[in-house]
Amino acid sequence: MLFATLLLPLAFAPPEAGGDLAAAQAIFDESCTLCHDSSDDLLNLEDVSALVGKRSSTGKPYVDPGNPNGSYIYMKMVGAEGIEGESMPMGDDPLPVDQLAVVQAWMASLPPAGDAAKDPAGPGDTGEGDTGEGDPGDVSEPRPPIDPPTPKRKPKEPFFGTHQINLLTTTTLGKKVIAYRIHHRLGRVGGVGDRTYLGLAGGATISMGIEYGVIDGLDLLLRWTSSRLDWELGAKYVPIRQEAGKPVSFGMYASFEALTDFPSNSANRLTGNFQVMLSRLWLERWSTQLTVNYSLLTNHSPTVLYDFGEGSGPEPVTDNRGTLNAGIASTIWLGKKKKHGIDLEYQLPIPVNAFYYRGGDVDPGGTKIGSWGLGWSARTGLHVFQVFVTNTRNIHTNLVAAGGDTANPFSPFGDFFFGFNITRKWKL
Structure with a gap:
C-alpha cells in the first residue's frame, strides 16, 4: 500500500519537459536530415530547436512559437499556400497525419516570443484581486486557433528524374x-x-x-x-x-x-x-x-x-x-x-x-x-x-x-x- 502511494503522484505527473521536442526531433531525424543536416548552411534539421524564431528566405520564421500555421517548416510539410517550391519531403507524399500532429503540437506548446518577457502578474496588477476580463492592463494576445493537420497531396511528376536512361523526360528541376x-x-x-x-x-x-x-x-x-x-x-x-x-x-x-x-x-x-x-x-x-x-x-x-x-x-x-x-x-x-x-x-x-x-x-x-x-x-x-x-x-x-x-x-x-x-x- 505504501509502495502504491509513492507511485500514485508519478502516474499523474505532467510529461517531462522537452518530451514534445524529442518526439518532433525524432520525426525530423527519420524523414528530413538526409538532405538537411549540419552541412546545410540554410536549414539544419538535426537541431530543430535552434530554428525557433529564425527567419526563412521568405521572411516567415522557420518555427513561430505557439503558431504552427505560421511556421515555415510546418507550412512546407503540409503544402500550405505561400511556400516557395514544392512541399516536403521533396518529391514524396506528405508525412502521415499522426507525425504532422506531433510536430504541430510541439510548435504550439512553445511560448510566444513576448510571453517570457512579460511580468507574470501583468502590468499594473498588484496581485490583489482580479483585474477583470476587460481590464486594459491585460495585454496578452490570444494564440491563433490550431487546426488539425490537413496535408495537401500535390500531383506528382511522371518521372523521378530529368532523364530516363538516355532519353530526356518531361520532369524539370523547379526554380533555383x-x-x-x-x-x-x-x-x-x-x-x-x-x-x-x-x-x-x-x-x-x-x-x-x-x-x-x-x-x-x-x-x-x-x-x-x-x-x-x-x-x-x-x-x-x-x-x-x-x-x-x-x-x-x-x-x-x-x-x-x-x-x-x-x-x-x-x-x-x-x-x-x-x-x-x-x-x-x-x-x-x-x-x-x-x-x-x-x-x-x-x-x-x-x-x-x-x-x-x-x-x-x-x-x-x-x-x-x-x-x-x-x-x-x-x-x-x-x-x-x-x-x-x-x-x-x-x-x-x-x-x-x-x-x-x-x-x-x-x-x-x-x-x-x-x-x-x-x-x-x-x-x-x-x-x-x-x-x-x-x-x-x-x-x-x-x-x-x-x-x-x-x-x-x-x-x-x-x-x-x-x-x-x-x-x-x-x-x-
Whole structure:
C-alpha cells in the first residue's frame, strides 16, 4: 500500500519537459536530415530547436512559437499556400497525419516570443484581486486557433528524374534547383568465356553535366562526354505539367552539340537536336512518355565511302543526313512508397534512306534495331540512382539518335553494355 502511494503522484505527473521536442526531433531525424543536416548552411534539421524564431528566405520564421500555421517548416510539410517550391519531403507524399500532429503540437506548446518577457502578474496588477476580463492592463494576445493537420497531396511528376536512361523526360528541376549528373557505360560484356569481366575490362564511356532550373518548367543543361569529346548545351521547356494539375505533361528540348575530337576521328563536328515529349503518370504507378526527335548530321564516321556509279568505285564523302526517330519511355513504380521502379526506353530511327539510321560505329553498315535500355532506379532524398543494360555505349542526344551500337543481345549472348546513372540535386 505504501509502495502504491509513492507511485500514485508519478502516474499523474505532467510529461517531462522537452518530451514534445524529442518526439518532433525524432520525426525530423527519420524523414528530413538526409538532405538537411549540419552541412546545410540554410536549414539544419538535426537541431530543430535552434530554428525557433529564425527567419526563412521568405521572411516567415522557420518555427513561430505557439503558431504552427505560421511556421515555415510546418507550412512546407503540409503544402500550405505561400511556400516557395514544392512541399516536403521533396518529391514524396506528405508525412502521415499522426507525425504532422506531433510536430504541430510541439510548435504550439512553445511560448510566444513576448510571453517570457512579460511580468507574470501583468502590468499594473498588484496581485490583489482580479483585474477583470476587460481590464486594459491585460495585454496578452490570444494564440491563433490550431487546426488539425490537413496535408495537401500535390500531383506528382511522371518521372523521378530529368532523364530516363538516355532519353530526356518531361520532369524539370523547379526554380533555383541545380543538379549534377553522371552517366557511365562499361565496355561491351561479350560472349560466355570472354575475359571482359562484365565489361569492366573494356573501355568505358562517361558523361558529366549540370542542370539548372531557371523557373518552374524551364531547365538549362550543359554536359560533356568522353565519346568523341562531345559538349552538349541544351534547354528544356515544359509549359504543360501534370504536377501542376494538368492531365498530361508536354514539353520540348533543343540542344547544340560540338564534337571536339580530332577531325580525323569525327565528322559533322557541329550539330544539334530538337525533340517534343508527351507524358503521363497513370494511377501513380505507371509512367509513360512518347518522344519524337530530329537530330542533324548524325553520321560522325570520318571514313564514309559511297559509289556514285561512275566507274571510279567508292569515294570518301561526308554524310550530311540527319536522323528522325520515335521513342518511348516507361517506368513501373514498386513498393508502398513508390520510391523505386523498373525503367524501359526505346528509340527507333525511321528506316528511310533520306535519314541516317545505321546506329553507332561498331558496324556502320550493319542492321540495327534502334537503341534500348532496361534497368532499375531508386530515389532517396535528393539522389536518384539507376542501373541498367543497354545496346548503346553513347549517351548524348545526337550520338544516341541514330540507333544502338549492337544488334541482337542474345546472339551471341552478352552483346550489350552495363551502365549506371547518378543524380544529386541542391536547392539554391
